Amino acid sequence: MPQNYVPIFIFVAVVGVLIPITLLAAKLIRPENPNRTKLMPYECGIDPIDSARGRYTVRYYIIAILFVVFDVETIFLFPWAVKFKALGIFGLFEMLIFLGILIVGYIWIWGKGALEWV
Amino acid sequence: MLDYITSYLSSNTTPGQAGNVFWALVYIMIVFGGISVAVMAMNWLERKALAHFQIRLGPMRVGPHGLLQPIADAIKLMTKEDIIPAEADKFVFWIAPLIILCASFAIYIVVPFGPTHAITDLNIGILFMLGVSSLSVLGVVMAGWASNSHYPLIGALRSSAQMVSYEVAMGLAVVSAIVMTSLHGLGPYGVGVGTSGTGTLSMIGIVQAQQEQHVWFLFKFFPLGFIAFGIFAIAMVAETNRAPFDLPEAESELTAGFHTEYSGLRWSLFMLGEYAAMIAVSSIAVTLWLGGWYRPFPNTLTGDTWDLVFSLFPGLTFLALAAIAFVGVRRMPKHPYFRVQTIGLAGFGAVLGLIGLILFVPPVRDRIQDIYWFIAKVAGFMYLYIWYRATFPRYRFDQLMKVGWKVLLPIGIGVLILTAILGVVL
Numbered sequence: 194m195p196q197n198y199v200p201i202f203i204f205v206a207v208v209g210v211l212i213p214i215t216l217l218a219a220k221l222i223r224p225e226n227p228n229r230t231k232l233m234p235y236e237c238g239i240d241p242i243d244s245a246r247g248r249y250t251v252r253y254y255i256i257a258i259l260f261v262v263f264d265v266e267t268i269f270l271f272p273w274a275v276k277f278k279a280l281g282i283f284g285l286f287e288m289l290i291f292l293g294i295l296i297v298g299y300i301w302i303w304g305k306g307a308l309e310w311v
Numbered sequence: 312m313l314d315y316i317t318s319y320l321s322s323n324t325t326p327g328q329a330g331n332v333f334w335a336l337v338y339i340m341i342v343f344g345g346i347s348v349a350v351m352a353m354n355w356l357e358r359k360a361l362a363h364f365q366i367r368l369g370p371m372r373v374g375p376h377g378l379l380q381p382i383a384d385a386i387k388l389m390t391k392e393d394i395i396p397a398e399a400d401k402f403v404f405w406i407a408p409l410i411i412l413c414a415s416f417a418i419y420i421v422v423p424f425g426p427t428h429a430i431t432d433l434n435i436g437i438l439f440m441l442g443v444s445s446l447s448v449l450g451v452v453m454a455g456w457a458s459n460s461h462y463p464l465i466g467a468l469r470s471s472a473q474m475v476s477y478e479v480a481m482g483l484a485v486v487s488a489i490v491m492t493s494l495h496g497l498g499p500y501g502v503g504v505g506t507s508g509t510g511t512l513s514m515i516g517i518v519q520a521q522q523e524q525h526v527w528f529l530f531k532f533f534p535l536g537f538i539a540f541g542i543f544a545i546a547m548v549a550e551t552n553r554a555p556f557d558l559p560e561a562e563s564e565l566t567a568g569f570h571t572e573y574s575g576l577r578w579s580l581f582m583l584g585e586y587a588a589m590i591a592v593s594s595i596a597v598t599l600w601l602g603g604w605y606r607p608f609p610n611t612l613t614g615d616t617w618d619l620v621f622s623l624f625p626g627l628t629f630l631a632l633a634a635i636a637f638v639g640v641r642r643m644p645k646h647p648y649f650r651v652q653t654i655g656l657a658g659f660g661a662v663l664g665l666i667g668l669i670l671f672v673p674p675v676r677d678r679i680q681d682i683y684w685f686i687a688k689v690a691g692f693m694y695l696y697i698w699y700r701a702t703f704p705r706y707r708f709d710q711l712m713k714v715g716w717k718v719l720l721p722i723g724i725g726v727l728i729l730t731a732i733l734g735v736v737l
Contacts, residue, residue: 223393
Protein backbone atom coordinates (compact mmCIF):
# COMPACT_ATOMS: atom_id res chain seq x y z
CA MET A 194 0.00 0.00 0.00
CA PRO A 195 1.69 3.19 -1.16
CA GLN A 196 0.10 5.40 1.52
CA ASN A 197 2.09 3.51 4.14
CA TYR A 198 5.19 5.24 2.83
CA VAL A 199 3.80 8.77 3.10
CA PRO A 200 4.90 9.21 6.76
CA ILE A 201 8.52 8.79 5.65
CA PHE A 202 8.24 11.94 3.57
CA ILE A 203 6.48 13.73 6.42
CA PHE A 204 9.33 12.62 8.64
CA VAL A 205 11.87 14.05 6.21
CA ALA A 206 9.96 17.33 6.15
CA VAL A 207 9.79 17.50 9.98
CA VAL A 208 13.52 16.83 10.18
CA GLY A 209 14.12 19.47 7.52
CA VAL A 210 12.31 22.03 9.67
CA LEU A 211 13.40 21.02 13.18
CA ILE A 212 17.13 20.65 12.63
CA PRO A 213 17.75 24.05 11.01
CA ILE A 214 15.74 25.68 13.82
CA THR A 215 17.85 23.94 16.47
CA LEU A 216 21.12 24.78 14.74
CA LEU A 217 20.07 28.39 14.22
CA ALA A 218 18.95 28.79 17.83
CA ALA A 219 22.26 27.42 19.05
CA LYS A 220 24.15 29.70 16.65
CA LEU A 221 22.38 32.73 18.06
CA ILE A 222 23.15 32.05 21.71
CA ARG A 223 26.66 30.62 21.63
CA PRO A 224 29.86 32.67 21.77
CA GLU A 225 32.11 32.78 18.72
CA ASN A 226 35.72 33.84 19.15
CA PRO A 227 38.08 31.43 17.41
CA ASN A 228 41.83 31.77 17.38
CA ARG A 229 44.61 29.85 15.68
CA THR A 230 45.46 27.56 18.60
CA LYS A 231 41.81 26.74 19.21
CA LEU A 232 41.33 25.64 15.62
CA MET A 233 44.26 23.24 15.64
CA PRO A 234 43.50 19.50 15.64
CA TYR A 235 43.43 18.14 19.17
CA GLU A 236 46.41 15.93 19.88
CA CYS A 237 46.74 16.16 23.64
CA GLY A 238 48.46 19.52 23.54
CA ILE A 239 51.21 18.58 21.11
CA ASP A 240 51.35 20.38 17.76
CA PRO A 241 50.31 17.98 14.99
CA ILE A 242 53.19 17.28 12.61
CA ASP A 243 51.34 16.26 9.47
CA SER A 244 47.90 15.90 7.94
CA ALA A 245 45.88 12.98 9.27
CA ARG A 246 44.67 12.02 5.80
CA GLY A 247 47.61 9.85 4.95
CA ARG A 248 47.91 6.16 4.18
CA TYR A 249 46.13 3.69 6.29
CA THR A 250 46.30 -0.04 6.90
CA VAL A 251 44.66 -2.18 4.23
CA ARG A 252 42.89 -4.33 6.85
CA TYR A 253 39.93 -1.98 6.97
CA TYR A 254 39.54 -2.26 3.22
CA ILE A 255 39.42 -6.06 3.39
CA ILE A 256 36.80 -5.89 6.12
CA ALA A 257 34.70 -3.56 3.97
CA ILE A 258 34.92 -5.93 0.98
CA LEU A 259 33.95 -8.93 3.11
CA PHE A 260 31.07 -6.95 4.55
CA VAL A 261 29.67 -6.25 1.10
CA VAL A 262 29.79 -9.96 0.20
CA PHE A 263 28.06 -11.16 3.35
CA ASP A 264 25.57 -8.34 3.58
CA VAL A 265 24.37 -8.89 0.04
CA GLU A 266 24.06 -12.56 0.92
CA THR A 267 21.78 -11.64 3.83
CA ILE A 268 19.66 -9.46 1.58
CA PHE A 269 19.21 -12.38 -0.83
CA LEU A 270 18.05 -14.52 2.10
CA PHE A 271 15.17 -12.21 3.00
CA PRO A 272 12.76 -13.03 0.14
CA TRP A 273 13.33 -16.73 0.70
CA ALA A 274 12.77 -16.34 4.46
CA VAL A 275 9.36 -14.79 3.84
CA LYS A 276 8.14 -17.48 1.43
CA PHE A 277 10.15 -20.30 2.96
CA LYS A 278 7.26 -22.49 4.12
CA ALA A 279 5.58 -22.31 0.71
CA LEU A 280 8.81 -23.10 -1.13
CA GLY A 281 9.32 -26.13 1.10
CA ILE A 282 12.07 -28.69 0.54
CA PHE A 283 12.91 -27.31 -2.91
CA GLY A 284 13.52 -23.79 -1.61
CA LEU A 285 15.45 -25.13 1.33
CA PHE A 286 17.89 -27.00 -0.91
CA GLU A 287 18.23 -24.04 -3.25
CA MET A 288 19.16 -21.91 -0.25
CA LEU A 289 21.51 -24.55 1.14
CA ILE A 290 23.36 -24.58 -2.20
CA PHE A 291 23.55 -20.78 -2.16
CA LEU A 292 24.76 -20.74 1.44
CA GLY A 293 27.12 -23.63 0.68
CA ILE A 294 28.94 -21.62 -1.97
CA LEU A 295 29.31 -18.78 0.50
CA ILE A 296 30.46 -21.09 3.28
CA VAL A 297 33.16 -22.47 0.99
CA GLY A 298 34.26 -18.90 0.34
CA TYR A 299 34.13 -18.17 4.03
CA ILE A 300 36.34 -21.14 4.87
CA TRP A 301 38.74 -20.05 2.12
CA ILE A 302 39.09 -16.48 3.42
CA TRP A 303 39.52 -17.84 6.94
CA GLY A 304 42.30 -20.12 5.68
CA LYS A 305 43.87 -17.23 3.75
CA GLY A 306 44.03 -15.27 6.99
CA ALA A 307 41.82 -12.40 5.85
CA LEU A 308 39.97 -12.59 9.16
CA GLU A 309 43.14 -12.35 11.24
CA TRP A 310 43.88 -8.95 12.69
CA VAL A 311 47.63 -8.72 13.14
CA MET B 312 -11.16 19.08 8.44
CA LEU B 313 -12.31 18.05 11.89
CA ASP B 314 -13.94 14.97 10.42
CA TYR B 315 -10.68 14.07 8.76
CA ILE B 316 -8.90 14.27 12.11
CA THR B 317 -11.49 12.36 14.13
CA SER B 318 -12.07 9.72 11.48
CA TYR B 319 -8.66 8.24 12.24
CA LEU B 320 -9.54 7.53 15.87
CA SER B 321 -12.05 4.86 14.90
CA SER B 322 -9.97 3.38 12.07
CA ASN B 323 -7.95 1.06 14.35
CA THR B 324 -4.79 1.16 12.24
CA THR B 325 -1.55 3.08 12.26
CA PRO B 326 -1.65 6.59 10.76
CA GLY B 327 0.40 5.37 7.82
CA GLN B 328 -2.05 2.61 6.93
CA ALA B 329 -5.00 4.95 7.35
CA GLY B 330 -3.22 7.43 5.10
CA ASN B 331 -3.90 10.16 7.63
CA VAL B 332 -1.30 12.88 7.27
CA PHE B 333 -2.36 14.82 10.37
CA TRP B 334 -2.03 11.91 12.76
CA ALA B 335 1.19 10.82 11.14
CA LEU B 336 2.55 14.27 11.93
CA VAL B 337 1.28 14.05 15.51
CA TYR B 338 2.86 10.62 15.97
CA ILE B 339 6.16 11.84 14.54
CA MET B 340 6.19 14.78 16.93
CA ILE B 341 5.33 12.49 19.86
CA VAL B 342 8.15 10.14 18.88
CA PHE B 343 10.63 13.02 18.54
CA GLY B 344 9.66 14.47 21.90
CA GLY B 345 9.41 11.11 23.60
CA ILE B 346 12.79 9.91 22.39
CA SER B 347 14.47 13.16 23.38
CA VAL B 348 13.00 12.88 26.88
CA ALA B 349 13.94 9.19 27.02
CA VAL B 350 17.51 10.05 26.05
CA MET B 351 17.67 12.63 28.83
CA ALA B 352 16.27 10.17 31.35
CA MET B 353 18.68 7.52 30.12
CA ASN B 354 21.56 9.96 30.51
CA TRP B 355 20.62 10.62 34.14
CA LEU B 356 19.94 6.96 34.84
CA GLU B 357 23.23 5.86 33.34
CA ARG B 358 25.26 8.29 35.41
CA LYS B 359 23.36 7.40 38.56
CA ALA B 360 23.43 3.64 38.02
CA LEU B 361 27.11 3.63 37.04
CA ALA B 362 27.91 5.71 40.10
CA HIS B 363 26.09 3.29 42.38
CA PHE B 364 27.81 0.34 40.72
CA GLN B 365 31.07 2.00 41.67
CA ILE B 366 29.90 3.02 45.16
CA ARG B 367 29.73 6.72 44.30
CA LEU B 368 26.74 9.02 44.42
CA GLY B 369 26.77 10.43 40.91
CA PRO B 370 25.12 13.77 40.14
CA MET B 371 23.58 15.17 43.32
CA ARG B 372 23.75 18.95 43.01
CA VAL B 373 21.47 20.03 40.18
CA GLY B 374 18.01 19.27 41.44
CA PRO B 375 17.16 16.55 43.95
CA HIS B 376 19.42 13.55 43.33
CA GLY B 377 20.67 15.31 40.21
CA LEU B 378 17.34 14.93 38.41
CA LEU B 379 17.78 18.19 36.53
CA GLN B 380 21.36 17.41 35.52
CA PRO B 381 20.49 16.42 31.89
CA ILE B 382 18.64 19.71 31.40
CA ALA B 383 21.58 21.65 32.81
CA ASP B 384 23.89 19.73 30.49
CA ALA B 385 21.70 20.45 27.49
CA ILE B 386 21.73 24.17 28.23
CA LYS B 387 25.47 24.10 28.79
CA LEU B 388 26.06 22.35 25.46
CA MET B 389 23.81 24.79 23.61
CA THR B 390 25.75 27.79 24.93
CA LYS B 391 29.20 26.35 24.30
CA GLU B 392 31.42 27.61 21.55
CA ASP B 393 31.32 25.50 18.44
CA ILE B 394 34.79 24.81 17.09
CA ILE B 395 35.41 23.65 13.53
CA PRO B 396 39.13 22.88 13.09
CA ALA B 397 40.87 25.09 10.54
CA GLU B 398 41.79 22.30 8.15
CA ALA B 399 38.51 20.41 8.49
CA ASP B 400 36.27 19.77 5.52
CA LYS B 401 33.58 22.21 6.62
CA PHE B 402 30.56 20.77 4.85
CA VAL B 403 31.26 17.14 5.69
CA PHE B 404 32.11 18.11 9.25
CA TRP B 405 28.81 19.96 9.49
CA ILE B 406 26.59 17.26 8.03
CA ALA B 407 28.08 14.16 9.74
CA PRO B 408 26.28 14.50 13.12
CA LEU B 409 23.03 15.22 11.30
CA ILE B 410 23.34 11.99 9.32
CA ILE B 411 23.86 9.96 12.49
CA LEU B 412 20.96 11.69 14.19
CA CYS B 413 18.56 11.25 11.26
CA ALA B 414 19.60 7.64 10.73
CA SER B 415 18.88 6.68 14.32
CA PHE B 416 15.62 8.62 14.51
CA ALA B 417 14.36 7.29 11.18
CA ILE B 418 14.31 3.76 12.63
CA TYR B 419 11.36 4.84 14.78
CA ILE B 420 9.19 5.20 11.68
CA VAL B 421 8.65 1.43 11.76
CA VAL B 422 8.93 0.67 15.50
CA PRO B 423 5.55 -0.69 16.65
CA PHE B 424 4.75 0.59 20.15
CA GLY B 425 1.37 -1.07 19.88
CA PRO B 426 -0.90 -2.60 17.23
CA THR B 427 -2.06 0.90 16.26
CA HIS B 428 0.68 2.94 17.86
CA ALA B 429 3.34 3.12 15.18
CA ILE B 430 4.06 5.94 12.79
CA THR B 431 3.49 3.56 9.92
CA ASP B 432 3.57 -0.13 9.20
CA LEU B 433 5.73 -0.76 6.16
CA ASN B 434 5.42 -4.17 4.55
CA ILE B 435 9.23 -4.20 4.42
CA GLY B 436 9.60 -2.77 7.92
CA ILE B 437 12.54 -4.84 9.08
CA LEU B 438 14.46 -4.27 5.83
CA PHE B 439 13.84 -0.55 6.20
CA MET B 440 15.21 -0.72 9.73
CA LEU B 441 18.35 -2.60 8.66
CA GLY B 442 18.93 -0.21 5.78
CA VAL B 443 18.41 2.97 7.71
CA SER B 444 20.41 1.92 10.74
CA SER B 445 23.43 1.05 8.63
CA LEU B 446 23.46 4.62 7.28
CA SER B 447 24.93 5.80 10.57
CA VAL B 448 28.24 4.19 9.55
CA LEU B 449 28.44 6.89 6.88
CA GLY B 450 28.09 9.60 9.48
CA VAL B 451 30.84 8.06 11.59
CA VAL B 452 33.27 7.81 8.68
CA MET B 453 32.46 11.34 7.52
CA ALA B 454 32.97 12.75 11.00
CA GLY B 455 36.32 11.05 11.38
CA TRP B 456 37.60 11.96 7.95
CA ALA B 457 36.41 15.56 7.97
CA SER B 458 38.10 16.37 11.27
CA ASN B 459 41.57 15.98 9.74
CA SER B 460 43.02 14.79 13.02
CA HIS B 461 44.59 11.47 13.90
CA TYR B 462 42.37 10.35 16.76
CA PRO B 463 39.08 10.87 14.95
CA LEU B 464 40.37 9.12 11.83
CA ILE B 465 41.51 6.04 13.74
CA GLY B 466 38.31 6.07 15.74
CA ALA B 467 36.16 6.35 12.64
CA LEU B 468 37.96 3.52 10.83
CA ARG B 469 37.70 1.28 13.85
CA SER B 470 34.10 2.18 14.34
CA SER B 471 33.11 1.54 10.74
CA ALA B 472 34.99 -1.78 10.65
CA GLN B 473 33.26 -2.83 13.85
CA MET B 474 29.81 -1.73 12.75
CA VAL B 475 29.94 -3.46 9.38
CA SER B 476 31.36 -6.64 10.92
CA TYR B 477 28.57 -6.99 13.43
CA GLU B 478 25.93 -5.96 10.96
CA VAL B 479 26.48 -9.23 9.08
CA ALA B 480 25.78 -11.32 12.18
CA MET B 481 22.84 -9.06 13.02
CA GLY B 482 21.32 -9.54 9.57
CA LEU B 483 21.61 -13.34 9.81
CA ALA B 484 19.92 -13.35 13.23
CA VAL B 485 17.10 -11.23 11.82
CA VAL B 486 16.66 -13.62 8.88
CA SER B 487 16.19 -16.55 11.24
CA ALA B 488 13.46 -14.62 13.06
CA ILE B 489 11.80 -13.88 9.72
CA VAL B 490 11.89 -17.59 8.89
CA MET B 491 9.93 -18.22 12.09
CA THR B 492 7.16 -15.82 11.05
CA SER B 493 6.17 -18.01 8.11
CA LEU B 494 5.32 -20.96 10.36
CA HIS B 495 1.81 -21.24 11.69
CA GLY B 496 1.76 -23.97 14.34
CA LEU B 497 1.32 -23.39 18.05
CA GLY B 498 4.00 -23.50 20.72
CA PRO B 499 7.79 -23.66 20.58
CA TYR B 500 7.94 -26.67 18.24
CA GLY B 501 4.62 -26.26 16.45
CA VAL B 502 5.02 -25.97 12.69
CA GLY B 503 2.75 -25.35 9.78
CA VAL B 504 -0.77 -26.67 10.43
CA GLY B 505 -2.97 -25.38 7.65
CA THR B 506 -0.48 -22.76 6.61
CA SER B 507 -0.60 -20.23 3.86
CA GLY B 508 3.14 -20.45 4.04
CA THR B 509 3.82 -16.75 3.90
CA GLY B 510 5.83 -14.87 6.47
CA THR B 511 6.08 -11.16 6.87
CA LEU B 512 8.66 -8.41 7.05
CA SER B 513 6.26 -5.91 8.61
CA MET B 514 7.10 -5.11 12.20
CA ILE B 515 3.49 -5.31 13.35
CA GLY B 516 3.09 -8.54 11.41
CA ILE B 517 6.10 -10.07 13.17
CA VAL B 518 4.60 -9.37 16.60
CA GLN B 519 1.22 -10.72 15.50
CA ALA B 520 2.93 -13.86 14.19
CA GLN B 521 4.30 -14.44 17.69
CA GLN B 522 0.80 -14.03 19.09
CA GLU B 523 -0.67 -16.45 16.54
CA GLN B 524 1.98 -19.07 17.25
CA HIS B 525 1.48 -18.67 21.02
CA VAL B 526 5.21 -18.27 21.64
CA TRP B 527 7.83 -15.55 21.76
CA PHE B 528 10.37 -16.21 19.04
CA LEU B 529 12.91 -16.25 21.87
CA PHE B 530 11.55 -19.69 22.80
CA LYS B 531 10.72 -20.90 19.28
CA PHE B 532 12.70 -24.09 18.48
CA PHE B 533 14.46 -23.74 21.82
CA PRO B 534 17.42 -23.14 21.94
CA LEU B 535 17.63 -21.89 18.32
CA GLY B 536 15.57 -18.76 18.86
CA PHE B 537 17.49 -18.11 22.01
CA ILE B 538 20.85 -18.28 20.21
CA ALA B 539 19.64 -16.03 17.39
CA PHE B 540 18.44 -13.55 19.99
CA GLY B 541 21.81 -13.80 21.74
CA ILE B 542 23.63 -12.99 18.50
CA PHE B 543 21.39 -9.99 17.94
CA ALA B 544 21.82 -8.86 21.55
CA ILE B 545 25.61 -8.94 21.24
CA ALA B 546 25.64 -7.41 17.77
CA MET B 547 23.38 -4.55 18.80
CA VAL B 548 25.76 -3.53 21.57
CA ALA B 549 28.60 -3.52 19.04
CA GLU B 550 26.47 -1.67 16.48
CA THR B 551 25.83 1.18 18.88
CA ASN B 552 29.50 1.37 19.94
CA ARG B 553 28.74 0.72 23.57
CA ALA B 554 30.87 -0.94 26.24
CA PRO B 555 32.34 -3.56 26.12
CA PHE B 556 32.63 -2.85 22.38
CA ASP B 557 33.33 0.88 22.72
CA LEU B 558 36.67 0.66 20.90
CA PRO B 559 35.92 3.69 18.72
CA GLU B 560 35.63 5.81 21.82
CA ALA B 561 38.31 4.12 23.91
CA GLU B 562 39.16 7.13 26.07
CA SER B 563 42.54 5.86 27.13
CA GLU B 564 43.76 5.46 23.54
CA LEU B 565 41.73 7.75 21.31
CA THR B 566 40.40 10.48 23.65
CA ALA B 567 36.87 10.45 22.23
CA GLY B 568 37.22 8.57 18.94
CA PHE B 569 35.49 9.91 15.88
CA HIS B 570 33.93 12.89 17.68
CA THR B 571 37.09 14.19 19.34
CA GLU B 572 37.00 17.43 17.35
CA TYR B 573 33.32 18.10 17.95
CA SER B 574 32.15 20.43 20.65
CA GLY B 575 28.98 22.00 21.96
CA LEU B 576 25.75 21.30 20.16
CA ARG B 577 27.28 19.13 17.45
CA TRP B 578 28.77 16.84 20.05
CA SER B 579 25.41 16.60 21.79
CA LEU B 580 23.85 15.60 18.45
CA PHE B 581 26.24 12.64 18.36
CA MET B 582 25.24 11.67 21.89
CA LEU B 583 21.54 12.06 21.08
CA GLY B 584 22.02 9.89 18.01
CA GLU B 585 23.89 7.24 19.96
CA TYR B 586 21.29 6.94 22.70
CA ALA B 587 18.42 7.10 20.21
CA ALA B 588 20.08 4.26 18.28
CA MET B 589 20.43 2.24 21.49
CA ILE B 590 16.73 2.58 22.22
CA ALA B 591 15.88 1.85 18.58
CA VAL B 592 17.85 -1.41 18.30
CA SER B 593 16.47 -2.52 21.65
CA SER B 594 12.96 -1.93 20.31
CA ILE B 595 13.84 -4.04 17.29
CA ALA B 596 15.07 -6.86 19.54
CA VAL B 597 11.88 -6.63 21.60
CA THR B 598 9.76 -6.71 18.45
CA LEU B 599 11.54 -9.67 16.90
CA TRP B 600 12.07 -11.95 19.89
CA LEU B 601 10.25 -10.70 22.97
CA GLY B 602 6.71 -10.41 21.69
CA GLY B 603 6.66 -6.64 21.15
CA TRP B 604 3.69 -4.99 22.83
CA TYR B 605 2.03 -8.15 24.16
CA ARG B 606 1.86 -8.57 27.89
CA PRO B 607 3.56 -11.62 29.41
CA PHE B 608 1.62 -14.87 28.92
CA PRO B 609 -1.12 -13.50 26.61
CA ASN B 610 -2.24 -17.03 25.75
CA THR B 611 -1.94 -19.04 28.98
CA LEU B 612 -3.05 -16.51 31.59
CA THR B 613 -6.26 -15.48 29.85
CA GLY B 614 -9.59 -14.37 31.25
CA ASP B 615 -10.93 -11.18 32.76
CA THR B 616 -9.08 -11.54 36.06
CA TRP B 617 -5.67 -11.82 34.44
CA ASP B 618 -6.49 -9.02 32.01
CA LEU B 619 -7.32 -6.84 34.99
CA VAL B 620 -4.18 -7.84 36.90
CA PHE B 621 -1.88 -7.09 33.97
CA SER B 622 -3.66 -3.84 33.14
CA LEU B 623 -2.86 -2.59 36.65
CA PHE B 624 0.90 -2.80 36.02
CA PRO B 625 1.38 0.65 34.41
CA GLY B 626 -0.25 2.42 37.33
CA LEU B 627 1.57 0.27 39.87
CA THR B 628 4.91 1.05 38.22
CA PHE B 629 4.37 4.77 38.53
CA LEU B 630 3.15 4.38 42.12
CA ALA B 631 6.32 2.43 42.91
CA LEU B 632 8.43 5.20 41.37
CA ALA B 633 6.49 7.74 43.44
CA ALA B 634 7.14 5.64 46.56
CA ILE B 635 10.87 5.63 45.77
CA ALA B 636 10.76 9.41 45.41
CA PHE B 637 9.02 9.76 48.78
CA VAL B 638 11.56 7.47 50.46
CA GLY B 639 14.16 9.83 49.00
CA VAL B 640 12.29 12.77 50.55
CA ARG B 641 12.37 11.06 53.96
CA ARG B 642 16.11 10.48 53.65
CA MET B 643 16.95 14.07 52.65
CA PRO B 644 19.10 15.86 55.22
CA LYS B 645 17.00 18.03 57.52
CA HIS B 646 18.89 21.23 56.87
CA PRO B 647 17.48 24.51 55.50
CA TYR B 648 20.01 24.28 52.65
CA PHE B 649 18.21 21.20 51.28
CA ARG B 650 14.67 22.56 51.68
CA VAL B 651 14.14 23.47 48.02
CA GLN B 652 15.50 20.13 46.85
CA THR B 653 13.30 18.24 49.30
CA ILE B 654 10.20 20.09 48.14
CA GLY B 655 11.20 19.51 44.53
CA LEU B 656 11.60 15.78 45.06
CA ALA B 657 8.28 15.59 46.89
CA GLY B 658 6.66 17.44 44.00
CA PHE B 659 8.24 15.04 41.52
CA GLY B 660 6.96 12.09 43.54
CA ALA B 661 3.49 13.66 43.65
CA VAL B 662 3.50 14.07 39.85
CA LEU B 663 4.57 10.45 39.39
CA GLY B 664 1.87 9.29 41.81
CA LEU B 665 -0.73 11.36 39.99
CA ILE B 666 0.28 9.82 36.65
CA GLY B 667 0.05 6.41 38.31
CA LEU B 668 -3.48 7.15 39.53
CA ILE B 669 -4.53 8.41 36.09
CA LEU B 670 -3.24 5.17 34.60
CA PHE B 671 -5.71 3.23 36.78
CA VAL B 672 -8.72 4.89 35.11
CA PRO B 673 -10.30 2.21 32.87
CA PRO B 674 -10.22 3.84 29.38
CA VAL B 675 -6.66 5.12 29.89
CA ARG B 676 -5.64 1.78 31.38
CA ASP B 677 -6.77 -0.15 28.32
CA ARG B 678 -5.15 2.20 25.82
CA ILE B 679 -1.81 2.55 27.58
CA GLN B 680 -1.19 -1.17 28.14
CA ASP B 681 0.46 -2.02 24.82
CA ILE B 682 2.79 0.95 25.00
CA TYR B 683 3.59 0.19 28.63
CA TRP B 684 4.67 -3.39 27.99
CA PHE B 685 6.73 -2.39 24.97
CA ILE B 686 8.51 0.35 26.88
CA ALA B 687 9.01 -1.88 29.92
CA LYS B 688 10.80 -4.47 27.79
CA VAL B 689 12.94 -1.80 26.10
CA ALA B 690 13.75 -0.32 29.51
CA GLY B 691 15.08 -3.71 30.56
CA PHE B 692 17.50 -3.57 27.64
CA MET B 693 18.51 -0.04 28.55
CA TYR B 694 19.40 -1.22 32.04
CA LEU B 695 21.40 -4.08 30.51
CA TYR B 696 23.41 -1.55 28.49
CA ILE B 697 24.38 0.25 31.69
CA TRP B 698 25.07 -3.02 33.44
CA TYR B 699 27.40 -4.17 30.62
CA ARG B 700 29.27 -0.91 30.83
CA ALA B 701 29.77 -1.27 34.55
CA THR B 702 30.74 -4.92 34.41
CA PHE B 703 32.72 -5.87 31.30
CA PRO B 704 36.24 -4.73 30.49
CA ARG B 705 36.79 -3.39 26.98
CA TYR B 706 37.72 -5.80 24.19
CA ARG B 707 40.97 -5.53 22.27
CA PHE B 708 40.43 -4.74 18.61
CA ASP B 709 41.63 -8.07 17.20
CA GLN B 710 39.46 -9.90 19.76
CA LEU B 711 36.51 -7.80 18.66
CA MET B 712 37.00 -8.72 15.01
CA LYS B 713 37.48 -12.36 15.97
CA VAL B 714 34.19 -12.46 17.87
CA GLY B 715 32.35 -10.83 14.99
CA TRP B 716 33.72 -12.83 12.08
CA LYS B 717 34.79 -16.15 13.56
CA VAL B 718 32.20 -16.73 16.28
CA LEU B 719 28.96 -14.85 15.63
CA LEU B 720 28.91 -15.24 11.84
CA PRO B 721 29.28 -19.07 11.73
CA ILE B 722 26.84 -19.48 14.62
CA GLY B 723 24.41 -17.18 12.82
CA ILE B 724 24.58 -19.21 9.59
CA GLY B 725 24.27 -22.47 11.58
CA VAL B 726 21.22 -21.27 13.48
CA LEU B 727 19.60 -20.07 10.28
CA ILE B 728 20.14 -23.40 8.51
CA LEU B 729 18.91 -25.42 11.51
CA THR B 730 15.85 -23.20 11.90
CA ALA B 731 15.00 -23.62 8.22
CA ILE B 732 15.49 -27.41 8.33
CA LEU B 733 13.35 -27.72 11.47
CA GLY B 734 10.70 -25.49 9.93
CA VAL B 735 10.47 -27.55 6.76
CA VAL B 736 10.88 -31.02 8.25
CA LEU B 737 8.81 -30.84 11.45
